Amino acid sequence: MPPTCRPRLKPIYTLRFLSPVVCRQPAPRAESLTSFSSRYSSRNSSTATKPVLPPLPPSKWYSDLKARIGRCIMFGCTHDQALHAAAILRVLGTEWRELSAGAEGFLTGGHRGLENQQVVWGEMDSFGHVNNTNYIRYAESARVNWIIHFASVDPGNGAQWRELMTPKGTGLIMKSIKAEYKFPMTYPDTISAYHKLRSQPSATDTSLVLDCVILSHRHRRVAARTEEDIVIYDYGAAQKSSVPPFALDAFQDVWRRQEGEARTARQRIWELVKKVEGLERETWDRPGAVEDMGGKGGVEKDDSGIEEVAKDDVQIMDVKKGVEKEVEKSDALPSTVVNKIHSLF
Template identity: 50%
Template structure:
């Protein structure tokens, strides 16, 4: 898994080439002092920002690491920066989705690493808006099927009947899609669902939230909100939520809340580690960036 972090080519997580070694001899020595021009960042503001979790937190962290590397880090800091980059690069989907309470375990995934094919695009050169809803539909069926296959096999036949018109079934009442940016070929996407609210006994409907993540851009491409109605095809009317479904959804809701808290705490930890890199590089008192030197 790659990490989309743009840093100078010479600055590798394992080795650091001094800037002076990259400077042509004709250039004179230069330095830039940051401490006198930029006030230190308020730690309480950093903590508050982490708690709020800016939707662009992942790209922000990568940009902040890039700034530290560009300024210059000693070997121990380079090792730490590389370790943080490895986590962000390998686990970005689990972190981005988990921070919102989405469950990413293999037995709960909708679409994972699904290929965007050339035919998904329209004449405008990007994935057609309708296709996003198809992605959500496929992921939703897989999400529901996971209960029969992995999560509640005791009631596998009951779950399987929910997407057939033979008894009690699930009907999509409405879907609302919020497009964040246009997907293009080639790319791979991950589409996940979660319960929007805690399930209630005897409810005849529930709402699912859905996210579409782009692997190429490592960011959110779209959000969907889906209202699902429980319908009795035999009686021809809406029906209440059966006990086996309510029990499974209650467990899912608790796991969603637990996952959200765990991942938010982990993101705060990563944010603080990046902050320590900043304190040890460009944001330390009297910090000076080496702009290169020449010896005649």
């Protein structure tokens, strides 16, 4: 008896565009998608309630916002627009360090790191910039301050926190450190350095990975970063040890604070970006906008629509150049900028 032959089914194809050719692939089954979603619906529901972390701003967000505000001022602002620009500059001038470090999860203030450390002339080498070894020293001092500050936050275990930085009982030993240099710092300058936990610690961890950021006050940007692998060591047993319970609770709390600080700082930065965008739409980016050259009637185009002719003699350009210099200076006072802008009207 001849074997029974099954009828050959015609496959179903869909067109899927792949540059630069078109490929034919079998259509996905709908039931597989529904089963997949139902299988992992409980997992998705548990993570859906977690707040979404805003994206990390560009590394040069501070200088970019200052330049954009400067363009708005140089184009020409009304009295209210000038006050709005000055308010944004005031925030940038007073909160730049907290926002730059906080956006990456670094906690500032409260003696958590090395703050307002003066760069001395002797720290430069024959190449005319701060020698690379000094950044390691900055990170080392910041790390010691970061550990010791827990003694004041947790006074009940203050002695144990201080003992972590001594070769007694349980201590911390540097296993490795890696430095990444962003630009050459020079004298004079001031730096601040902060540490953070790279991952959430657990009771079984025998080491901690710490990230450190070193900020230049003169340039108001990151000068260097370090990655540090710290081993928890029991000097009595002469072997590795797990995170002490008193330290584990504090580190887990710090981890939660880091996430909250990153969320808050990033939201703050993106709010400033939106404010600057609004200022741009009110000045040079508004429909039909023409630059204020200082005359009573401003600037108008000739009949050809190509050349711009000022109605009155421009005598205010020196003042506007002075405003631009004030904006470019990192330590420019917002009130000074506002006073010079007022003279334009």
